Amino acid sequence: MSNTLTVIAYLHAKPGQEKKLLDELVALQEASIAEPGCISYQPYVEGKNPHRVAVVEEWKDRAALNAHFETPHFQRFASTLEQRLAEPFVIKYFASIEG
Template structure:
């Protein structure tokens, strides 16, 4: 049984900030994937709502995710998101369902 942690983070940009949101989330891919414990990190755009994006992430453990939250690339994007989001981002933590 896997203990991986799947994260779905949802974002809504303020009007006029849609491209900046895409750019900032795209800039998170490489440094996040380089982290020990990161299995996947992929942003997705909502084709019908250009102001909305999600990131689907997979981490080996809660500790790996907590470490991610402490790193400079995350603290940078968190500050930027405070400026460009229309509402606080939504974070869902999902775990595998036992068979």
């Protein structure tokens, strides 16, 4: 297995908060991609339901992800989640399988 870490975060926006959440995710995406340990960072909307969002991220390793959590842009985003989300977000961590 590789040290590369794939992260999928699931978010459920409160009614009326969808656009703000998506705008904040786009700003977070731009800043995150610039981080040295970020391989990819892409938010997705679930079908036609703008309330449900998944962010698929790939990081060089767990240390890079931990550094991301400490950045000012992530901390700023995290500080908005209580007002934006209808329920706590879920994060799942995956390691790649190499054959």
